[in-house]
Amino acid sequence: xxxxxxxxxxxxxxxxxxxxxxxxxxxxxxxxxxxxxxxxxxxxxxxxxxxxxxxxxxxxxxxxxxxxxxxxxxxxxxxxxxxxxxxxxxxxxxxxxxxxxxxxxxxxxxxxxxxxxxxxxxxxxxxxxxxxxxxxxxxxxxxxxxxxxxxxxxxxxxxxxxxxxxxxxxxxxxxxxxxxxxxxxxxxxxxxxxxxxxxxxxxxxxxxxxxxxxxxxxxxxxxxxxxxxxxxxxxxxxxxxxxxxxxxxxxxxxxxxxxxxx
Numbered sequence: 001x002x003x004x005x006x007x008x009x010x011x012x013x014x015x016x017x018x019x020x021x022x023x024x025x026x027x028x029x030x031x032x033x034x035x036x037x038x039x040x041x042x043x044x045x046x047x048x049x050x051x052x053x054x055x056x057x058x059x060x061x062x063x064x065x066x067x068x069x070x071x072x073x074x075x076x077x078x079x080x081x082x083x084x085x086x087x088x089x090x091x092x093x094x095x096x097x098x099x100x101x102x103x104x105x106x107x108x109x110x111x112x113x114x115x116x117x118x119x120x121x122x123x124x125x126x127x128x129x130x131x132x133x134x135x136x137x138x139x140x141x142x143x144x145x146x147x148x149x150x151x152x153x154x155x156x157x158x159x160x161x162x163x164x165x166x167x168x169x170x171x172x173x174x175x176x177x178x179x180x181x182x183x184x185x186x187x188x189x190x191x192x193x194x195x196x197x198x199x200x201x202x203x204x205x206x207x208x209x210x211x212x213x214x215x216x217x218x219x220x221x222x223x224x225x226x227x228x229x230x231x232x233x234x235x236x237x238x239x240x241x242x243x244x245x246x247x248x249x250x251x252x253x254x255x256x257x258x259x260x261x262x
Contacts, residue, residue, distance in 0.1 A: 022204060023092035023127070023177050025114040026105035029214035032112055036222045039203075043088035043186055043193040046080070046164075055080040057166040058147075059136045072141035079147045087152060087164070088183050088193055090125075092116070094175035096207055097240040101174065102232070109209035109232070109241070112219075122199035125181035126153045128165040132172040137162065153182060207232050208253075210241070215255035 025041065035041060046054040058076055060069040093101050096113040106113060118127055148155055148163060155163070164180055179195070186193040197203070206229045208216050216229045223229070231251070233244040244250060 020120060021118050023116050023118050024094070024096045024101075025090075025092050025116060026096075026101050026111065027114065028107035028111040029208075029212065030107075032214055033218065033222065035114075036203075036219065038194070039197045040187065040194040041090050041197070041201075043090055043181060043183070043195050045088055046084045049089075049091075051167055051171065053136075053168060055083055055164070057137050057162060058139050058144075060141060060144075061138045064141060068141050072144050075144040076147075079144070079149070082149065083152070083164075086183060088181050088186065089164070090179040090181065090195055091174075092127075092177045092179070094177065096205075096232075097242065098173065098175070099234075099239055099241050102209060102241050106209050107213070109211050110213045111209055112212070112214070113207045113209075113232075114203060115205035115207070116197075116201040117204050119200055119202065123179075124185060124198060124200050125179040125195070126160060127177055127179050128157065128161050130165045130167055130171070130174070130176040130178060131161050132167055132169040134169050137166075153180065203227065205230065207243070210234060210244070211251050212253045215253045216250070218255055 027035065031042070056076075060072045060076075062069070064072070093105075096115060102109050102111075102113070105111075120127065148159065152160070152164070160180065165176075165178055167176070179200075181195055183193055186195055188194075203223070204227075206219055206223065206227065208214065208219070208229065208231050210231070210233045212231065216231060220229045231244045231247075232241045233249075235242045
């Protein structure tokens with residue numbers, strides 16, 4: 001299945017039922033060996049993401065007085081700072097065919113895409129589909145002190161999406177799903193947090209880019225014979241990055257440069 005939640009009508013309101021799905025993690029080759037050997041993913045911080053509006057889905061209505069708007073923005077910023085220090089995210093995409101995703105998040109087709117099965121019932125975080133929209137949510141100055149802070153992962157799906165997984169519609173090419181995690185439960189190494197796959201994620205497939213800088217055989221040795229490492233190429237018909245099924249046409253990388261980092 002390809003959706004993380006399906007709406008269900010209950011008692012006059014909408015709820016969301018979590019279901020199993022596959023999600024795709026695009027990455028450069030720089031830390032790929034370490035990622036596979038340690039079976040972990042680096043946790044991103046909201047304040048370090050590409051989107052300057054992370055944790056910023058809320059705005060104060062312009063019909064308020066200027067002084068009120070300025071004053072109301074302060075608790076919004078403080079809330080965002082507290083959430084950034086307490087929670088992190090791991091970003092995935094819906095599929096492994098997007099030329100934009102391979103270009104932007106897999107080092108211009110030189111990296112890889114890891115395809116995971118997500119297990120909602122045993123997850124150590126909360127997987128949320130990003131909502132893309134044109135207009136931010138307006139909240140009154142009185143509401144700025146009542147944004148959720150405690151037990152964030154226990155929030156209902158819609159509220160978690162509203163606060164932690166809403167982006168401007170031009171980001172929709174990412175088809176993003178994000179795993180929200182509590183930083184205190186993560187593994188800290190240096191200044192970086194890491195999420196162990198554990199019972200949350202099972203690696204299902206590995207695709208290297210059309211012009212990889214990491215050797216497929218190196219990755220194959222790490223994951224073993226039970227999983228095939230595949231390579232991608234540009235599609236002949238539509239604008240998709242598809243599997244290169246003819247192994248004789250695979251682009252070869254210099255295996256001598258492959259080494260783990262972290």
